[in-house]
Amino acid sequence: MLKLTIVGRVRDGLPLAQGPRYVNEENDKISTYKQQGEFLLKEISRGALPLSKMTIFLDQYSFNYMVEDGICFMVLCDSMYPRKLVFHYLQDLQEEFKKFDVGLTERIVRPYSLIKFDAIIGNIRRKYVDTRTQANLSKITSDGSQEMDVVSESFSQIVKRRRRSEMLTRMSEAHLHASPIWCSERLEIIALKWIPVGLVLAVTTVLVWSSLHRDDSLLTGF
Known part of the structure; x- marks a missing residue:
């Protein structure tokens, strides 16, 4: 049939x-x-x-x-x-x-x-x-x-x-999109823009901390 x-x-x-x-x-x-x-x-x-x-x-x-x-x-x-x-x-x-x-x-x-x-x-x-x-x-x-x-x-x-x-x-x-943030072009642009700024801030922080530490040492010496 x-x-x-x-x-x-x-x-x-x-x-x-x-x-x-x-x-x-x-x-x-x-x-x-x-x-x-x-x-x-x-x-x-x-x-x-x-x-x-x-x-x-x-x-x-x-x-x-x-x-x-x-x-x-x-x-x-x-x-x-x-x-x-x-x-x-x-x-x-x-x-x-x-x-x-x-x-x-x-x-x-x-x-x-x-x-x-x-x-x-x-x-x-x-x-x-x-x-x-x-x-x-x-x-x-x-x-x-x-x-x-x-x-x-x-x-x-x-x-x-x-x-x-x-x-x-x-x-x-799933493999291709496992890390959409780290593999994105947008993150690369952000990194190129802000990493130098971060480095400057880090160096400035270290210098300020060193200066304050030196001043504290001078004060304790009196």
Whole structure:
């Protein structure tokens, strides 16, 4: 079963469309999976995941995506759903998406605002719900080259890698800003300005103290 589809822009990780929502799928789990799909889209955007095809295993499901012309087509489905059929579905989405004006999709700034494509996703999805139709069986039994170059990984590993990256970034930033005062240009200017003054005051203090001490010695000598 194809449960959730997200079409997003790679350059900034903005989700553009998600297909129609079905009553029996509107629950907390789908909302969570949607957030996870958006997370994966951001990872693709920042170059942490391949800009080609990938299968990502999560619980009893899997996210599958393909990237074409700067657009990511992603779907969440049952792990048992034929992977070759999944990528045929994504390919069909990509073919339909090419009919849209590139300028329009580039100007979108709000998430999921390409509503016109939602209906198209729904229409294509219906063709792939039943894996036993003659058309789908033909796609499954066709040449196997379609899935040979698909990388697989678990969602948990991707999350761990992201957390490790964020931790290293924080450590690096903490090191760079560990002593913002002592390493600042402002402190250097202050030091150049006031150190000579401090030296003069110190010397003057010593001279005055020596003079007073000498005077005290003279007074005690009488």
